[in-house]
Amino acid sequence: MGRSSTPGEGTRPRVRRAEQLGWDDGLYEDGSERGTGSGDGERRTAGADGADGGHRRGGGRKRRGRSGKRKVLRWSASVLALLILGGAGAGYLYYEHLNNSIKKADLTLGDKKMADHKANSAGQTPLNILLLGSDARDDKENQKLGGAKDTFGAPPLADVQMLLHLSADRSNMSVISMPRDTMLKIPKCTDPETKKVYPASTGLTMTNETLMRGGPGCSVATWYELTGITIDHFMMIDFSGVVSMADAIGGVPVCVKQNVYSHTSAGKGSGLKLRKGTTKIKGKQALQWLRTRYGFEDGTDLGRTHAQHMYMNSMVRELRKGTKLTDPGKLMDLADAAINALTVDKGLDTVKKLYDLAEELKKAPTDRITMTTMPNVYGTGNLKDRVLPMAGDAERLFQMVRDDVPLDGKASKKKKKAPVAEKPTSTPAETPVTIRNGTRTETEYPVKGRATAVQGLLAGKGFTQSSLDTANTEASVRTTVAYPSVDMKGNAQAVAKALGLPLSAVKKSTDVSGITLTVGADWREDGVYKAPPAEEKTPDTARALNGSDESACMDIQPGFTW
Secondary structure, eight states: OOOOSOOOTTOOOOOOOHHHHTOOSOOSSOOGGGOOOSSSOOEEEOOTTOOSOOEEEOOOOOOOOSSSSOEEEEEEEOSSSOEEEEEEEEOHHHHHHHHHHOEEEOSOOSSSOOOOOOOOTTSOOOEEEEEEEEOOOOSHHHHHHHOOGGGTTSOOOEEEEEEEEEOTTSSOEEEEEOOTTBEEOOOOEEOTTTOOEEOOOSSOEEGGGGGGTTSHHHHHHHHHHHHOOOOOEEEEEOHHHHHHHHHHTTOEEEEESSOEEOOOTTSOSOOOEEOSEEEEEOHHHHHHHHHOOTTBTTSSHHHHHHHHHHHHHHHHHHHHTTOOOOOHHHHHHHHHHHHHHEEEEGGGOSHHHHHHHHHHHTTSOGGGEEEEEOOEEEOOGGGTTSEEEOTTHHHHHHHHHHTTOOTTSOOOOSOOOOOOOOOOSSOGGGOOEEEEEOOOOSSSOOOTTHHHHHHHHHHHTTOOOEEEOTTOOOOOSSOEEEESSGGGHHHHHHHHHHHTOOGGGEEEOTTOSSOEEEEOGGGOSSSSOOOOOOOOSOOGGGOOEETTOTTOOBOBOTTOOO
C-alpha cells in the first residue's frame, strides 16, 4: 500500500473526507455539466494538483522473403477482450511499419521490485497481464467517441482494469476486474520521461487515477502493492481501439433480459438502446455496452463490470468459432487502427512478441476461462458511493492467483509437493531480524504493539538478535519475511518456520538490507500465527463467470426499459 508520513505503531491513518477531496454527486454518464457525448463519459479523478481524491471532473510471424507474394502476419491485441486477430496479409515493409508504430512504456513506475515467479514441478511459470482501458480524449476520433468536451486533452484515466492470469501449464485462464470506483492507497510513482515524482497517496484515492500518475506503469505498481501478484506485461487500449476491434470481427453477441435504454431525463447515460434478447453489437454500440452503468443491474460500476465480462467472453467465443478476417485492405486498416490505439510495456514492443503472446493465450480452452470481480464492499459515510476490497474474500482470490490455483474449481487432484526449506547458515541466536508493524489496513488503524509482541515470540524461539523498525510502518496485507541475498534464504525460512508462517511468505527483495519480518493485516491478533484455510474455491462474492456460458444475460435496472 502507499506510504504514509512514517507514523509509529498505532498512528491513525490519514483518510480525508469527501468534502475535502471535492467530490460531487454526479454520475459517470454524460451530463449537461460536461457537454454531450456518445457514452458514459464523465471522468472521476483527483483535483488538478494531483492530490488524493476521487471527485469527478466536470469540466507475426517472420517474413518469408521479400518477394511480391503476400506474407502472413498474425498478431495479438489482447486488451479488454483477450482479442486475437488472425490472417492479416502484409509485406515486410508493412510489418516494419507496424513495429515502428507500437507505443511502449516502462512496465512499472513504483519503487518496489516485483518478486520472481515460482516455477511449478515441470519448470513452467504463469503469465500475468494487466489489461487497461483508457478514457483518453487526445485525438478527434477518441473525442468523438468519448464526449465530455471539457476534458479533451486532459490526462487519461484507467477506467477499465483487469488482471489476466494464464496458468503455468497453460490449461486455464483467470481474470480479475477491479471496479473503477475502488478506493486504494496508490504507491509513489515516477514519470520516466519528465522525472516528476508522484508521492504515495496518504488518503484513499480512486484506482483509475493511477494512469495519470506517470502512465500505465503506475497502475501496475498499484496492483502489485495490493495483490502481491507479479505482473509480466500490461496492454492498454483507448476508445477508438474498442470500436475498431469490434467491427473487425463483425460484432459481438450480447443479451439483455428486457428492452433497455441507457438514458435519463437529465441527459445522462451511455445511449445504449437494445431490444430484449440477444443482439450482435459492434462499433459505437459496442463501446456503449462497455461503458453503460445506468440501466444495468443496480446502476453502479459493479453492473458495468459484469457486462464487460459477458462481452469479453462472448468475443472470445466468436473468435474461436472460426471468425475469419479475410479482406487484406480492411485487415491493414484494422492493424493500423489497433496499433495506434494500443500501448504496451517494453517487453511487448514488436508484432512478433504480440503474436507469440496470442499463441500462449490461445492454449487455454474457452471452458477454462473464468472472469471475476474483485470482492468488494461499499464504503460508509463519505465513501458510500465507492467500494473497498472486501477483507478476507479479496485476499483469498489474490492468493489463489498467486498460487496458480484455477478459479473455475478444476484444480488438479494430484497432491502438490511441499516446498523444502534450505539449511540455515547460522543459529537462531546468531540471526539478526528486523521487525515492522504493517497491520494497518484501508479501514483499520495499525494494531499498537504488534511488532513488539512478535519480537517476544521470536525471542522465545531463540532469535534474540531482533530489532524494531518503527520508522517503516507501510501497510502489508500479508505477513512476510524478506531477505536481500540468496545466502540468507535458509535463515529467513527458519524465521518463518519458527513463527508458523508458510514458506510462501518468504520472499527475496532488494528493498531490505537484512532479514525483515513485516507483521501484516493477516496477523492483527495476539498469539501464534494462524494460517488462512487452504481453500481452493473462488469466493461467491467474486461473481465468477465461465467463458463457455452462453446463457449469461444482463439484468435491467428498473426505470430504464422501453
